[in-house]
Amino acid sequence: MERVLLASVFARPAFGPNCPLSGSGLGLPLTKAIPWQSWGGNSPRHPARGLPRVLAIDAPRSEGPAVALTILGVSALFTGGVPEGQVLGHWRLTFADGRTEEHSLRMGVHAAEATHLEPRSLVTDDGVKVRTVGVMDVGGEAVRLDLFDIPLHRPGHLRSLAFHVEEAGASFLWCDVFVAVEQPIVCPFRGQGGRVSIEEIATIVRQRDPVRLERALEQFSQGVLRSSNLDEAKGLSLLFLGAISAALLETGAPRSLHLIQLQAARELDEQSSKEEVNASAMKWIRGVLEGLLEPLNRTPDPIQQATRIINENLAEDIDDSELAQRVGLSTSHFRAKFRAQMGQPVARYIMAMRLERANEMLKTGGMPVHCV
Incomplete structure (x- = not known):
């Protein structure tokens, strides 16, 4: 729980x-x-x-x-x-x-x-x-x-x-x-509340969508740290790595990717804490994804920039006008583009991220509600 x-x-x-x-x-x-x-x-x-x-x-x-x-x-x-x-x-x-x-x-x-x-x-x-x-x-x-x-x-x-x-x-x-x-602790990829579902991973990889991929990686990391036990954390890591690998194989990645999965599984089995599992899994996942999004990253996506600004400044006052200015778009264009790409308005996304951050502070820090 x-x-x-x-x-x-x-x-x-x-x-x-x-x-x-x-x-x-x-x-x-x-x-x-x-x-x-x-x-x-x-x-x-x-x-x-x-x-x-x-x-x-x-x-x-x-x-x-x-x-x-x-x-x-x-x-x-x-x-x-x-x-x-x-x-x-x-x-x-x-x-x-x-x-x-x-x-x-x-x-x-x-x-x-x-x-x-x-x-x-x-x-x-x-x-x-x-x-x-x-x-x-x-x-x-x-x-x-x-x-x-x-x-x-x-x-x-x-x-x-x-x-x-x-x-x-x-x-x-x-x-x-x-x-x-x-x-109850549930799978972080249930696909509810704006979250990425495990079925969407293949589409995200094929479309080389950096914003949603980063969101999926964040969901994965939080899910590992919130797992009820070490075996669950390792199982979730292998599930996510498998989904990423399968999507990459569909796009023409070499079959040697299977060997990487085996090596990752062996290393994960040696970890003795959820934090170690998370660090090891993220190393392997980012390793197999290396270079996948490089062409897009040369010209930063404005919505990706905006979500990064939001996540780095959740405790501050942020509105869509300020975000639009910082990513180089007009406010109206930014609002429409954000809703189309993220599936929700800016204010709702900010509120969801603040709630998620508050919940994480409660769970990962072992702190009572009144101290958060």
Whole structure:
């Protein structure tokens, strides 16, 4: 099993402050979108009086059970007069089997007046980890941004989740909500979510497509490192090398390629860790591919350049206009070419890569969600 971080999508207001964090230092694929803000009290003069009391979210689809929530936001505003220990709001989770569970946020425990900028870092009695990760501007006033890691009482397949604000009078702003799930480790070449399938390898090699080939190599490397055991890593390496070799033989490569496969198999069998398997396999794979893409690489493909820029700067703010300028295309031409070549818009590709990077940090580093 592997722990995967899934972003939740929820309705946001048309106007409001933007989250200033880019994800740098957090490793989270933050949206930087306008946060949802809750109702804050009954007083006619209360600045958050007309806002909603409930944030309803359909749980992101997953193949495994949810084990935790990771939430970025402001907790909380307008808390004057609220006593310590008072419940300000709660997260209610509904599972596929009909079970529900709640996680309350209490004044002075999970939440504290957000205009008090002193950083927080604590683990509450109920296991919630809270730490301050930044500051944002709300209505001309600096407020504290906190990251919450909330472990679930019992893992389960989530159907929905919702945040309910209580009558105490405090207001919350939620920037991003992530669900951590445990799901089976699957073949990295299932061909879902924009990934390259193993059946596409032959076409990629025949067409000498450097962008998709590099993507396939990255998928392969990540798959080896995420394998559940050493034998699985070696088997995946031989499968991928075999697919590459078969495609090359179809394009007229010499039959001596079979001997290279045998030599690679013997070397892989001697490796004692997934990292060693990955390094050995990549050496053999790049060896058999040497020169295949050289004619294309003399004139760098602009979309290949763009994907490289994106992957090297995932923690930074990047948009299609900047990318177009850096690869020498007009913005409109770049957008159309990127969608045609990558099968998705630039923004969606960036979000997918950020999610993938965050998941890798969780899995390969053995780090809990709140530390990523």
